Amino acid sequence: MSEPNYRWPARDKRRVMGTRVNRIDGPAKVSGRGKYGSDINQPGMLFAALLTCPHAHARVRSVDIKEAQALKGVTAVEVMSGPGTVIQWAGTEVAAVAALTEEIARDAVRRIKVDYEVLSHAVKEEDLKAAGGRSKPAGEVLVGDPDDAFKKADVISEGEYGIPVLQHCCLEPHGQVVMWKGDTIEYWPSTQNVSGIGGDLAQSLSIPAANVHVRQDHVGGGFGSKFSADRWGVVAAKLSKASGGRPVKLFLDRRTELEIAGSRPSGFARIRLGARKDGTIIAWESQSWGTSGPGGGGVAATQLPYVFVNIPNKRVNHTGVITHTGPARAWRAPNHPQASFLTCCAIEDLAAKLNLDPLEVFDRNFQYTARPEVYRAQLRKAAELSEWEKLWHPRGQAGPGPVKRGLGIGVATWGGLGHASDCRTTIHPDGSVEVELGSQDLGTGTRTVIAMVAAETLGLSVGQIQVKIGDNRYPPSGGSGGSTTVGGVAVSTRKSTMNALQKLLEAVAPALGVSADQLEAVDGRIQVRGNPAKSLTWKAACQKLGVKPIVEMGRNDPKNPMGMISQGVGGIQIADVSVDVETGVVKLNRLVAVQDCGLIINPKTAESQVYGACIMSICGALFEERIMCQQTGRFLNADMEFYKLAGIDDIGEIIVHLDITPEHDARGVIGLGEPPVVPGIAAIANAVANAIGVRVPRVPLTPDRVLAALEGRRA
Amino acid sequence: MKRSKDPESQAQPKGLSRRGFIRGVGLSGGAVGLLHPEGEAAPAPAVLGPGPVPITLLVNGKPHKLEVEPRVTLLDALRDRLDLTGAKRVCDRGTCGACTVILGGKAVYACSVLAIDAQGKPIQTVEGINAGGRLHPVASAFVNQDALQCGFCTPGFVMAAKAFLDRNPNPTLEQVRKGLGGNLCRCGTYVGIRQAVLEAAKQMRGGARNV
The missing domain is CATH 3.30.365.10 (Aldehyde oxidase/xanthine dehydrogenase, molybdopterin binding domain)
Known part of the structure; x- marks a missing residue:
């Protein structure tokens, strides 16, 4: 059989796509059952707290962690900005402590003594004249002849306008639970980048990316600020290792979140x-x-x-x-x-x-x-x-x-062009369907969209599709930035489910006495095209697979959008x-x-x-x-x-x-x-x-x- | 007397007064005197803390015995000790409402109530009102109206909305807009939330389950 026609069904032929579907992770979120990174509680888990710098510009002379280490319940202390470090903004992480409880970790942070040489700072930019040597001109862009055009203009309008720095203010702060035991790291971050963030952490720790297992069911907001492992991810891993591999939870407090996390x-x-x-x-x-x-x-x-x-x-x-x-x-x-x-x-x-x-x-x-x-x-x-x-x-x-x-x-x-994305579809002989992608749902409805595309392609209902995202062991999918997710996952899901369906049609064609290309999946049945009388239920069709499930991949390549995305x-x-x-x-x-x-x-x-x-x-x-x-x-x-x-x-x-x-x-x-x-x-x-x-x-x-x-x- | 005006202190079990707590965590005598000028004359209460003290929280109908330092908030006790993570920690300073639970029938910010002060009153969390895999009408309306995105503010909103509807079973849109002013959302789900609260009110008046 030739490559299937992956193109979207015509508008009037769609049964699922284009309809108003409740988000499939809604019940988990509204009931409090859904787990975010900051909700993860692991056996033996430690809590970490950060010491941050109160000065906008300072040189660290010394950091004394002895009293913090001596506090009962403290398992590890890491210095993040050692002597000689020049701090460039207030809120910069100086040290981190892991302890049996968050209260003890905070007490220990207060026992750390840092000696700073405070340097002069400048934190404002509204007045360009006051910026002096802090100004970095970017060079002029000139098109046409503006001077001449202004001379010829009937009217010249002038104005000055300003829009300040804003913060992401994600409701779930940045952070993670991380467990570095032996050679491997179990990592539960709050991220927009499930497939990529493990490699980022691994690089900072000089361990193989393959040794980092990332999991995240839900993320409490990102808005562009949650792609990398960050210093708090790295230090949490080090604290875990230094505490004998016990899991460590480290999430930023609100002040720090606003000051440094975006x-x-x-x-x-x-x-x-x-x-x-x-x-x-x-x-x-x-x-x-x-x-x-x-x-x-x-x-x-x-x-x-x-x-x-x-x-x-x-x-x-x-x-x-x-x-x-x-x-x-x-x-x-x-x-x-x-x-x-x-x-x-x-x-x-x-x-x-x-x-x-x-x-x-x-x-x-x-x-x-x-x-x-x-x-x-x-x-x-x-x-x-x-x-x-x-x-x-x-x-x-x-x-x-x-x-x-x-x-x-x-x-x-x-x-908004769809990013690179791979998807794996498994059709089991009992008729159940899994669709797996190393993607994430920022609250945009990504899970639901994946289920809808799969259901559309397989002639099933949304509830019959098990969408599995949020794990870097699933096929890789891009980070969610630039409005690229929906296009990426929709195409990879479409191709993967269509490839799987083709295999299923080939398996059931003999039973229906026609060739596979005369079959279609509609309304929970595999039928001879346009002839519902000659059909098998989805379940009966899948039973023809015997014991071996169908596993098929699909890929979105942004360089070859095939008319499915733009x-x-x-x-x-x-x-x-x-x-x-x-x-x-x-x-x-x-x-x-x-x-x-x-x-x-x-x-x-x-x-x-x-x-x-x-x-x-x-x-x-x-x-x-x-x-x-x-x-x-x-x-x-x-x-x-x-x-x-x-x-x-x-x-x-x-x-x-x-x-x-x-x-x-x-x-x-x-x-x-x-x-x-x-x-x-x-x-x-x-x-x-x-x-x-x-x-x-x-x-x-x-x-x-x-x-x-x-x-x-x-x- | 100041204490008699404080409804929360009336519900406390014997020997666990707010004054005792404050002394227990080691504030200076001067500070105690400022807060409670009558303190000098009162009989000395049992000192609690600063180490962990045994407490009992009545959460979703079940008593839970645990040991926490007196400074531990109800929110941290629920999340870290009881693994009830529906209430979220966001601002941790009584502003955003993401940690809203219902304490003694009243919506409270769990980040701003000490766990030891939450004893003796029923505590309802978002897990409790949605127990057994059945969604409470408020929660179910949030799904129907797509009143959530990232979902991090959602459990707090659901609890605030439930407490609001318990007192205002037939609200106008205007009342919903005022009544849920104690919660913040970053994704911008307020349009759906307004509709969800009105839908839930209708459902609950129609005899749907009302926990």
Whole structure:
């Protein structure tokens, strides 16, 4: 038989894919039965605690662990930043202790004496002039002739905008349980990277990757910050070994989690736009800056102008600012939310300056994007759902009364091509089916999507598929980053289950008196194509296998997507806010998200991704920011009381519209985790400007910033 | 008297007062005096700790005897000593609600209650209300409405929602939005949670099992 046709069934032929399926790990999670890394309790398990550095910049002179070692119940102490180490950010791990209980481990940490030579620090980057020698200019990007274009422009609009460092703030902190006994390591991390993290740990410990066994049923959030084993993984393994191979649990406390386990680069920019009277942009000039921590960095200037990449005349400069702060990690759609905010605010300000409806100005400039027609259609849809025609007014003309309503637009783009993934399907003679991948479900619904693809292919129900993920002994699958998981696992599962089915059809063909290529799997039966009367039940068909199960592999190769996956989506969001100009409080009335998405396997969990992304944007627009103190060098709000996230009453109404159409469906599966988290901050910031008549240059749009912007106007 | 206003101290077994605890863990006399100005005149209670002390927790209908240091929170006792890991440790400072359990009929943050103070009152955890493989109507509504993603805040939300519905069996959407303000989610599942609580309310009013 030739290679099976792996292509997705036609839309009208799908029985499982495209239906709204409850996530299959839901019952385990809602009942508390599901085990996360931090829930693992092993016999004889020890608890570890970290000593972290209180200084943002310091040289370690000495570390004295004797008193800690002497404490009853302590089994091992490891120094992580020995004498001579220069600490570059507060919260850096200095030593770790393993003990019989967490309380004893914490007591022991307090007994460690560290002598620091405190060095001068700099933790702020908002003011580029103050950065001095900490500035790292990235070099100019020049396209066309911006100077000439600005001269020819009918109008020049200028603005300054800023978006701060945010933290991942995963609810499950980073950490692991690890047991290093003899030559082998049993490892229960909290990770986005089940197939890869074992090798990372092994490399740090100079042992063979094959000796590390990784297991993880569930992970309590990652958002881009949980790919590597990290120093806490390495030290936990060493503590285990030093404690005779007893398992060690080490998870970061909340302050440390926020200080060192991941942040998103900030982005500030002065942007100048030259345009014609009708709003067509002819020139872009930006000087941006920001920080990713000790490396400088900041939002990637290559992302500016965002989406409107083909503006003909551009001058783009960026300066990274070095700070003594915890380093950045990939954060759900790296660089995109910041770049969208900076770009869309500048365009909205241009529209206001020209007294034009921003709907018209965005639409006109979509000519500079990779997919003008997609954006135009999405903008029309978002305008309709947000009642733009009825509710929009020119900037600042919100009418009398202290509560001003306004609307604003944000745009997005993302890739989302499925990553490399291998899948193994086993059909047992009793009819049970196992599908195994070294993947992980971050809460995006990966398990459910795998089950749905397998069920679709085998003509079974979702409940008949046993999905096994979260173990590095299963065939390898990529880490979950870049919205690459759904495409990767969907294709490898499709191919693997189809290969297995082909073997089954070959085995049962003689019994049905036809050749295998005349058979199909439908509704729990193997039948002669189009003839349910000539069929076997799934169970009876599998019994024909005798004693030997079918085991077949399937692989997604991103270089050869075979029309089953693709990449590149847009996305438009429109925010509707009310701002009390007496108190400065911004209330989100509504956020409309229009998102193209390719072929959607499970609309239910896909919509949840968009709802969640919108809520994350609301957090970033109105509440979240890392606040550094230049006096102490510390992260002032490294807790959940003052590092503010939106609560259930802060989010208004969210309207999600997925572009599920034949044209988009034909593109195949595309990742959806990241694109909808991009445009919301821009949309909300623009809605506030529209409502109150002035630009609040920095997010989050806290009452003090709103009032200050209003004062500036009056002054 | 200050103590008489504190409902939690009334339920404590003999010899296990909060004052005794505070002295037991070795705070200075000055601090005790500040917290309890009447302390000087009261008879000296038994000193507890700082080492492990025997306690009994009534969890999901069963008494559990264990030995913990007086400083151990109810959350850590449940998670580390009883392997009841449904309640999660997230902020560990009474902000996020991921550790919510029901203590004496009231939703509490288990990270902010000491295990020794949780004695003598029934403690319900998310495992308890979903025992025997049957989902409580609140939990089942969370699945139906896809009111979860990573799921780490979910058990806390389920318990907070159950306690909320026990007191407000017929809430409006507005009441749900206010009533569950004590829990935080990072994935952004609030849209589903709102719907789930309303669905559960309907189910529970309709005579479904109500633990």
